[in-house]
Amino acid sequence: xxxxxxxxxxxxxxxxxxxxxxxERGFDETTMRDIAAEAEVATGAAYYYFRSKEELVVAFYVRxxxxxxxxxxxxxxxxGDLRKRLRALIDLKxxxxxxxxxxxxxxxxxxxxxxxxLSPFAKETEPMRSESIDSFRQAVDGSDARISRDLQKDLPQxxxxxxxxxxxxxxxxxxxxxxxxxxxxDGTLDIVVRLIQISSLPLMGPLRKRLLSVVRAIS
Amino acid sequence: xxxxxxxxxxxxxxxxxxxxxxxERGFDETTMRDIAAEAEVATGAAYYYFRSKEELVVAFYVRxxxxxxxxxxxxxxxxGDLRKRLRALIDLKxxxxxxxxxxxxxxxxxxxxxxxxLSPFAKETEPMRSESIDSFRQAVDGSDARISRDLQKDLPQxxxxxxxxxxxxxxxxxxxxxxxxxxxxDGTLDIVVRLIQISSLPLMGPLRKRLLSVVRAIS
DNA sequence: GTCTATATGGAGATAGAC
DNA sequence: GTCTATCTCCATATAGAC
Numbered sequence: 001x002x003x004x005x006x007x008x009x010x011x012x013x014x015x016x017x018x019x020x021x022x023x024e025r026g027f028d029e030t031t032m033r034d035i036a037a038e039a040e041v042a043t044g045a046a047y048y049y050f051r052s053k054e055e056l057v058v059a060f061y062v063r064x065x066x067x068x069x070x071x072x073x074x075x076x077x078x079x080g081d082l083r084k085r086l087r088a089l090i091d092l093k094x095x096x097x098x099x100x101x102x103x104x105x106x107x108x109x110x111x112x113x114x115x116x117x118l119s120p121f122a123k124e125t126e127p128m129r130s131e132s133i134d135s136f137r138q139a140v141d142g143s144d145a146r147i148s149r150d151l152q153k154d155l156p157q158x159x160x161x162x163x164x165x166x167x168x169x170x171x172x173x174x175x176x177x178x179x180x181x182x183x184x185x186d187g188t189l190d191i192v193v194r195l196i197q198i199s200s201l202p203l204m205g206p207l208r209k210r211l212l213s214v215v216r217a218i219s
Numbered sequence: 220x221x222x223x224x225x226x227x228x229x230x231x232x233x234x235x236x237x238x239x240x241x242x243e244r245g246f247d248e249t250t251m252r253d254i255a256a257e258a259e260v261a262t263g264a265a266y267y268y269f270r271s272k273e274e275l276v277v278a279f280y281v282r283x284x285x286x287x288x289x290x291x292x293x294x295x296x297x298x299g300d301l302r303k304r305l306r307a308l309i310d311l312k313x314x315x316x317x318x319x320x321x322x323x324x325x326x327x328x329x330x331x332x333x334x335x336x337l338s339p340f341a342k343e344t345e346p347m348r349s350e351s352i353d354s355f356r357q358a359v360d361g362s363d364a365r366i367s368r369d370l371q372k373d374l375p376q377x378x379x380x381x382x383x384x385x386x387x388x389x390x391x392x393x394x395x396x397x398x399x400x401x402x403x404x405d406g407t408l409d410i411v412v413r414l415i416q417i418s419s420l421p422l423m424g425p426l427r428k429r430l431l432s433v434v435r436a437i438s
Numbered sequence: 439g440t441c442t443a444t445a446t447g448g449a450g451a452t453a454g455a456c
Numbered sequence: 457g458t459c460t461a462t463c464t465c466c467a468t469a470t471a472g473a474c
Contacts, residue, residue, distance in 0.1 A: 042460045112331045114391050172333050180437050187433030214406030218399050261442045
């Protein structure tokens with residue numbers, strides 16, 4: 001998988017050409033022929049580096065994940081408040097994708113099919129997924145919220161799922177400045193944090209255990 | 220939109236041929252040429268009646284919705300228990316689609332894109348959607364559960380959304396007999412009903428109001 | 439209105455040049 | 457290993473026959 005310098009340059013040229021065209025005219029409106037022409041290679045060359053058009057979008061997604069790796073520790077250092085920490089993580093993602101929001105539509109189409117190898121839920125994308133889940137683990141563990149031990153184990157995954165839901169809503173949110181998503185985020189994040197606290201009360205043990213056993217049975 | 224008898228027969232022949240082939244070899248593996256050939260018409264004829272391959276799946280979906288219209292009142296007559304009533308509605312859908320579960324994958328791909336005219340969330344499919352939501356309204360209204368008035372208004376839509384989530388999970392559930400979905404249903408339905416009851420307590424007014432205001436802001 | 443014959447344009451595959 | 461030229465197959469469009 002290690003590429004020569006020349007190959008690496010060709011690959012980057014194709015990816016850049018693709019992202020440029022996707023931004024200009026949209027994913028569906030851009031053909032692989034267009035991309036190859038823009039990068040000044042034959043169509044087959046584009047397929048040599050990216051097995052499908054969707055894989056170009058995934059490559060973009062991977063780029064942002066690499067960026068995030070460096071940023072996450074910084075933004076988590078700012079506060080111990082769980083709500084703020086979660087908000088920081090989600091805001092980062094939204095910011096990273098802000099200019100290419102519609103592009104994620106292509107990923108969303110794949111995303112609903114977990115058997116597709118490029119789905120965020122597929123085995124093949126496990127490394128990226130667990131890295132993302134792990135950032136939620138950091139957000140939880142480093143916070144000053146008191147969370148029952150059993151919940152603490154599965155919470156990061158649940159929060160990641162919550163983030164995916166928010167992202168999905170955002171992708172299709174055509175309200176000005178996507179303010180509907182911001183409202184959704186404002187409203188639900190508050191509820192989520194409150195539910196975490198409520199369900200961590202000893203009184204809530206039975207309901208919490210039931211919920212967690214369902215979560216474990218299906219995931 | 221009223222078809223002559225002959226046209227109606229052709230349309231049915233094409234739809235039946237399509238569903239037969241979809242079942243035999245799957246949606247992606249069946250081409251419009253295959254379908255037209257199986258129905259003994261030209262490719263264009265298939266497109267005359269169905270604007271796209273997906274529309275054939277939607278036609279199937281509409282068939283089951285028509286069936287359901289007669290069955291729903293019967294199954295809701297059997298018990299006043301909210302949990303049982305909701306379970307009956309969801310079980311019906313699962314039963315109706317049981318033999319063509321994988322076919323719904325084609326709808327799921329569309330489904331995530333609310334701007335697609337065939338999405339269950341699109342304006343164009345509003346009649347079907349509201350009929351389905353209305354069956355949940357019947358399930359709630361006719362039950363013996365005590366539900367706060369404000370929640371009662373939005374609850375049917377929320378329950379419909381819950382059902383869509385279950386269906387989505389089921390479509391991709393490859394466990395034997397889809398028992399994972401049944402576990403998910405068993406576990407979550409219990410929690411859902413309990414949450415409805417808990418949140419209807421006067422004590423929960425503020426949290427409930429916050430939740431409902433979010434729901435209204437985004438839908 | 440109902441349908442056939444034929445055309446178009448794109449995703450992806452492949453043989454083989456270098 | 458990198459890449460070009462060319463091919464196949466399909467969804468969908470369209471002109472026009474009946």
